[in-house]
Amino acid sequence: xxxxxxxxxxxxxxxxxxxxxxxxxxxxxxxxxxxxxxxxxxxxxxxxxxxxxxxxxxxxxxxxxxxxxxxxxxxxxxxxxxxxxxxxxxxxxxxxxxxxxxxxxxxxxxxxxxxxxxxxxxxxxxxxxxxxxxxxxxxxxxxxxxxxxxxxxxxxxxxxxxxxxxxxxxxxxxxxxxxxxxxxxxxxxxxxxxxxxxxxxxxxxxxxxxxxxxxxxxxxxxxxxxxxxxxxxxxxxxxxxxxxxxxxxxxxxxxxxxxxxxxxxxxxxxxxxxxxxxxxxxxxxxxxxxxxxxxxxxxxxxxxxxxxxxx
Numbered sequence: 001x002x003x004x005x006x007x008x009x010x011x012x013x014x015x016x017x018x019x020x021x022x023x024x025x026x027x028x029x030x031x032x033x034x035x036x037x038x039x040x041x042x043x044x045x046x047x048x049x050x051x052x053x054x055x056x057x058x059x060x061x062x063x064x065x066x067x068x069x070x071x072x073x074x075x076x077x078x079x080x081x082x083x084x085x086x087x088x089x090x091x092x093x094x095x096x097x098x099x100x101x102x103x104x105x106x107x108x109x110x111x112x113x114x115x116x117x118x119x120x121x122x123x124x125x126x127x128x129x130x131x132x133x134x135x136x137x138x139x140x141x142x143x144x145x146x147x148x149x150x151x152x153x154x155x156x157x158x159x160x161x162x163x164x165x166x167x168x169x170x171x172x173x174x175x176x177x178x179x180x181x182x183x184x185x186x187x188x189x190x191x192x193x194x195x196x197x198x199x200x201x202x203x204x205x206x207x208x209x210x211x212x213x214x215x216x217x218x219x220x221x222x223x224x225x226x227x228x229x230x231x232x233x234x235x236x237x238x239x240x241x242x243x244x245x246x247x248x249x250x251x252x253x254x255x256x257x258x259x260x261x262x263x264x265x266x267x268x269x270x271x272x273x274x275x276x277x278x279x280x281x282x283x284x285x286x287x288x289x290x291x292x293x294x295x296x297x298x299x300x301x302x303x304x305x306x307x308x309x310x311x
Contacts, residue, residue: 038070044307051300060087080107098144105131116189125170132167181305185287190234192220207301209251215239229276236271265296285309
């Protein structure tokens, strides 16, 4: 069976839960197990923007180029080849410069995938963990860390402790990859034809508020299709009944109201990912993700992510 059930020739069921129509693929579609040694190169660009009312207070652009090699249908080698960035205010660039070597170490990884296309194992976890151990003394020599240590000792300690936690277990490092948009877009379950008893739930932490868990209900659907490609859109709907609005308002009053002055309005989260998938190989040819977390009209954290296969 291929990585996605909708690429299996025998799968001609409709999925009433997702509103997908009955779908039958022609017999000339390749199953990845027949041709596992697929390689691809991707470029992606991510823009993070913070807005206070309608005024941009922070923006950062990162560009990355990756090489992928499927050694089997469920085993992939990922290699980060280039990492470029622009950030404003530029004073925040020091942290990126200091940790850039670690970015290459962490994102040169061999992973195995579950049947639903999510990351199951990190096959070279021990190697990556050792790279963190080797890098940590070098990080402590950087101007960024020395400045942090001088001005905020607890923050410096927390910075290293965060790295120890991230690389401390395979489970924690998988969570890091799942939060990275490149891995999140490529290695995830977005099959719109699966019969699901319940809609998927995506859980993560708020970027605006401290220690506030966010939960989205995901829906996948086909929005375009021809003999060569299929375009799939994933939409996340905020599960509002799990939110503690009193806590959100308290944190807003503490962290944001002194600057914005306007009262707390309404918390909202928008999540949309569009993927164009090649039927022959099941590879993503391009993808766009748009996420917006906001206190309406007052404060927004916006992420735009674009990915394209270049060869």
